Amino acid sequence: MVFFKELRKQEILVLGYRIFLAFVFYQAARFLFWFFNKDVIKIDSLGDYSSLAYHGIAFDTTAILYVNSLFILLSLIPIVINTKIIYQKMLFWLYFITNGIAYAMNFGDFIYYRFSQSRLTSAAFQVAQHESNIFKVFMVSVKEHPFVIIWFVVLMFFWVYLYKKIKVTERKPVKLLPYFVLSVIVLCITAVLAVGGIRGDFKHSTRPINLVDANKFVKTPLQGNVVLNSTFSFFRTLGTNNFKEVHFVDEKFIEDNIQPYKIYERQVQSKPNIVIFIVESFGREYSGAFNKDKNIKDYVSYTPFIDSLASESLIFPNTFANGRQSIHGMSSILAGIPSLTDAFTSSPYSNQKIQSIVSVCNEMGYDTSFYHGAPNGSMGFLGFGNILGFKHYFGKDEYQNDQDFDGMWAIWDEPFLQYFAKNVGKKQPFMATVFTASSHHPFKIPEKYNGKFKKGKIEMHEPIQYTDYAIKKYFETAKKQPWFNNTIFIFTGDHTNEIFYPEYEKAMNRFAVPLIFYSPNSQYNLKGINNQWAQQIDIYPTLADLIGYNKKIRSWGTSLVSDKKYPSLIVNSDGTSEQFIIGNYIYRFDGKSIIGIYDKNDLGFEKNLNDQLKTSEAEKGKQVAKAWYQDYMDRVMNRKLN
Numbered sequence: 346m347v348f349f350k351e352l353r354k355q356e357i358l359v360l361g362y363r364i365f366l367a368f369v370f371y372q373a374a375r376f377l378f379w380f381f382n383k384d385v386i387k388i389d390s391l392g393d394y395s396s397l398a399y400h401g402i403a404f405d406t407t408a409i410l411y412v413n414s415l416f417i418l419l420s421l422i423p424i425v426i427n428t429k430i431i432y433q434k435m436l437f438w439l440y441f442i443t444n445g446i447a448y449a450m451n452f453g454d455f456i457y458y459r460f461s462q463s464r465l466t467s468a469a470f471q472v473a474q475h476e477s478n479i480f481k482v483f484m485v486s487v488k489e490h491p492f493v494i495i496w497f498v499v500l501m502f503f504w505v506y507l508y509k510k511i512k513v514t515e516r517k518p519v520k521l522l523p524y525f526v527l528s529v530i531v532l533c534i535t536a537v538l539a540v541g542g543i544r545g546d547f548k549h550s551t552r553p554i555n556l557v558d559a560n561k562f563v564k565t566p567l568q569g570n571v572v573l574n575s576t577f578s579f580f581r582t583l584g585t586n587n588f589k590e591v592h593f594v595d596e597k598f599i600e601d602n603i604q605p606y607k608i609y610e611r612q613v614q615s616k617p618n619i620v621i622f623i624v625e626s627f628g629r630e631y632s633g634a635f636n637k638d639k640n641i642k643d644y645v646s647y648t649p650f651i652d653s654l655a656s657e658s659l660i661f662p663n664t665f666a667n668g669r670q671s672i673h674g675m676s677s678i679l680a681g682i683p684s685l686t687d688a689f690t691s692s693p694y695s696n697q698k699i700q701s702i703v704s705v706c707n708e709m710g711y712d713t714s715f716y717h718g719a720p721n722g723s724m725g726f727l728g729f730g731n732i733l734g735f736k737h738y739f740g741k742d743e744y745q746n747d748q749d750f751d752g753m754w755a756i757w758d759e760p761f762l763q764y765f766a767k768n769v770g771k772k773q774p775f776m777a778t779v780f781t782a783s784s785h786h787p788f789k790i791p792e793k794y795n796g797k798f799k800k801g802k803i804e805m806h807e808p809i810q811y812t813d814y815a816i817k818k819y820f821e822t823a824k825k826q827p828w829f830n831n832t833i834f835i836f837t838g839d840h841t842n843e844i845f846y847p848e849y850e851k852a853m854n855r856f857a858v859p860l861i862f863y864s865p866n867s868q869y870n871l872k873g874i875n876n877q878w879a880q881q882i883d884i885y886p887t888l889a890d891l892i893g894y895n896k897k898i899r900s901w902g903t904s905l906v907s908d909k910k911y912p913s914l915i916v917n918s919d920g921t922s923e924q925f926i927i928g929n930y931i932y933r934f935d936g937k938s939i940i941g942i943y944d945k946n947d948l949g950f951e952k953n954l955n956d957q958l959k960t961s962e963a964e965k966g967k968q969v970a971k972a973w974y975q976d977y978m979d980r981v982m983n984r985k986l987n
Contacts, residue, residue: 352527356427359513360420364413367444370504371405371574372398374451377496379571381455386567393564394571400562401572403554406542408576412447414539416440421535423528428515437508445501450575452497456490464556464570464578466693467586555581555691557728561721569696569728582693587686587936590978593971602969603976604911606897607886609904613893616709617869618832619702619776620769621884623674624812625784627838629857630849631809635662641846647799647806650817651836651861658863659871661879661905665856665926666840667917668881671780672725674839677881679703679733679778681900682986685918685974686936689981690729698987700899702885703733706776709894712736716765716779718744718756726780735778739768755782757791758815766819770828774892780839784812805843824865833869833891835884836861851949853924853931856917862887862906871906878926879905880915899986901973914973923974927966930954934974939967 375398379386388394410417416439426432450465458464487494518524545554556578559569599605629635633646634655646652667683668674672690676682680701682689689695706713714737715730717723721740730738741747741756749760756764758781769777783790788804790811798810816836823829838858844850849857860879862871869891882902890904903913915926925932926945933941933950942955942963954963980986 353421353427353524353531355516356420356513357531359511360417362511363420363440363508364409364417366504366507367409367413368402368405370448370500371409371451371576372401373500374448375401375571375574378451378455378458382458385458386571387565388568388571389564397562397568397571400559401574403545404559404573404577407545407554408447408574408580410539410542411580412443412576413440416443417535417539418532421528421532423525425518425521425524428513428517430515433513440508441501441505444504447576448501449497450579452493454575455493455496458570463693463696464573465575466556466578466582467584555725555728556693557690557695557725557732558722560696560728560731563731569731578693582691586693588692588694588978588982589936590982591936591971591975593975594968598968599972599976602912603901603973605899605901605976605980607900607903607911608895608897609886609890609907609909610895611890611893611907613891615831616711616774616892617864617866618770618774618828619706619711619888619892620832620834621678621702621776621778621888622816622834622836623678623778623780623839624816624836625671625781625839626805626842627784627809627812627836627858628805628841628844628849629662629664629838629854629859630841630844630846631806632859634660635859638662639848641848644846645801647801647810648813649810650813650820651859654816654820654836654863655859655861657872658861659873659875659906660862661860661875661877663876664837664858664860664879664881665853665915665917666838666858666881667856669840669918669920671839672729674837674881675726675729675780678837678839678884680986681882681885681902682981683880683882683901683916683918683977685916685923685977686920690725692981694981694984695729696732697984699733700987701733702776702888703730703735704987705885705889705894705898706774706892707734707736709892710774712772712775714739714769714775714777716740716761716768716777718758718761718782719754723755724780739765751783751789751791753787753789754785758783758812759791759818762815762819763822766822766826770826773828773831775828781812781815783815784808784842786842802845803843806845830865832864832866833871833888834861834863835888836863837881837884852919853926853948853950855919860884875905877905878915880917882916883913899980901977912969914969916973923970925966925970925973927969928962930958930963930966932966932970934970936974939970942966 454465559572562572563569632648632651634652636644667677673684673688676690680699703713713735715735716739717726718741721727721742727738744756744764749756751757765779788808790808798807800807837860841855864871883905886900886902886904887906889898890907903911917924923934929945931943932939941953942958943950
């Protein structure tokens with residue numbers, strides 16, 4: 346009992362109270378933010394607001410822990426003098442200086458939100474560095490909107506008052522050994538809880554929450570800004586904003602050589618249903634249909650069903666992903682927005698109106714839905730799906746059978762794809778996207794299938810066979826559905842995974858994914874092998890073309906089935922530089938200049954021709970790469986993606 350008297354219960358309880366106060370005042374700031382912008386952000390009822398505020402707690406938690414990590418550490422660290430008056434005064438000033446600065450960020454958004462249409466992000470640094478009159482602008486703003494300062498002062502005064510209401514009384518530890526031991530235990534527990542709080546939860550399958558995750562809980566994308574707080578959005582975008590406007594060419598050059606807007610004219614009598622399969626980690630290496638002409642020694646395919654389906658489909662054996670992660674695949678495939686050095690989906694600009702195959706289908710009267718068997722919100726899919734405008738989202742929560750959960754990521758592919766096959770099509774025409782999950786680390790398959798599939802050469806080979814089998818079983822069910830015969834199916838991977846064959850170790854082939862267009866309806870003429878170079882961002886304009894959307898679309902990709910030809914290039918990023926395939930060459934670009942030029946077939950970037958290649962084609966390619974980059978930055982940063 347003497348041992349536990351040194352537990353420092355008073356200090357722990359007071360610390361909890363002080364952190365709780367931060368949550369209270371963040372909610373006050375959230376309400377004021379909405380109140381001063383209620384004409385811009387429509388909320389229908391008190392219940393709707395309460396739901397937004399409740400879900401905002403997760404984002405407040407991350408922000409508060411970011412700001413108070415040092416305060417929490419100094420409050421709990423066992424140095425004997427913690428309860429002394431001078432030490433508590435030091436904590437007081439640390440607490441209110443750090444929290445005061447962070448809290449003030451939210452009040453600035455009371456005014457500037459209606460101009461920026463987004464919460465404060467690290468992009469503000471870029472604005473500030475180009476302005477010499479920031480202080481003057483600030484003073485004018487204060488004069489025009491004094492209520493912001495008034496509310497900030499009033500709330501901070503009240504916060505200080507409540508903080509001082511409960512104090513730590515001075516107490517000297519009697520037994521030093523238990524004092525130190527118990528303090529270390531409390532610190533360790535607190536550290537674990539803090540990590541979970543900053544991430545958003547403790548689930549292995551969920552990446553740390555980001556700005557797009559606020560859209561999981563909203564009826565309209567604008568309401569996501571009520572869920573967020575400005576402190577969170579600022580800290581979460583620090584170090585993730587290499588987005589900078591550049592000027593290399595004039596707009597005429599972009600119009601002539603990039604043509605970011607396309608129009609395809611196709612007469613479609615009956616709108617086809619659309620089913621998009623984004624297959625987790627589906628590298629082109631695993632599928633024999635895409636490697637017949639690659640001359641890979643002792644090649645083995647691990648997708649027998651996909652290979653058979655490919656023989657009845659239109660396939661593109663030279664297709665590349667436009668990103669490195671799952672969420673990058675989603676933005677590339679559905680919205681035609683690739684991820685460069687920094688991902689668009691985790692940038693300060695992700696929460697904006699975006700034209701996509703989802704918005705196009707919604708406009709044409711399609712029922713749109715997204716399926717992913719992981720816990721709802723995993724990978725940021727639900728949030729970004731709401732930005733794109735999916736009418737329905739079906740995840741692990743809707744599946745409602747945890748017995749089929751793989752214990753790590755999601756519902757096993759086979760049962761979830763059965764659910765997908767039976768659940769879609771209740772309203773036609775429909776566009777449904779399913780993101781599979783099982784072909785992923787830790788490379789497991791259901792126990793009942795142990796021994797059914799060959800182990801292969803790497804861990805990935807067995808689970809990709811399981812996913813291939815799950816897709817086969819899906820088609821057995823889908824063929825019985827009334828919507829099947831008038832449906833176009835698309836298969837591609839989100840990104841690649843483990844590599845076995847040296848051909849796919851080449852830098853550019855690390856983005857090599859398959860692409861299949863299949864339909865049992867012969868009128869769509871989706872048959873054959875097309876060896877042209879293709880990419881994920883071509884899927885959106887191709888589908889817009891196939892369903893007869895004869896209006897202007899914003900797209901850097903092109904339709905792969907149209908006789909109408911627009912300028913095209915392949916683009917992706919290795920995380921440090923952008924990579925373009927233009928004409929006969931591959932160009933590497935660091936955001937300022939071309940740092941490498943390679944022959945189109947030099948996928949491993951073995952021979953840099955930058956210093957010796959001076960042909961007109963190469964010089965034009967350099968300008969086209971820079972022009973594309975300029976247009977991308979302009980459209981993303983200035984919210985011109987609709």
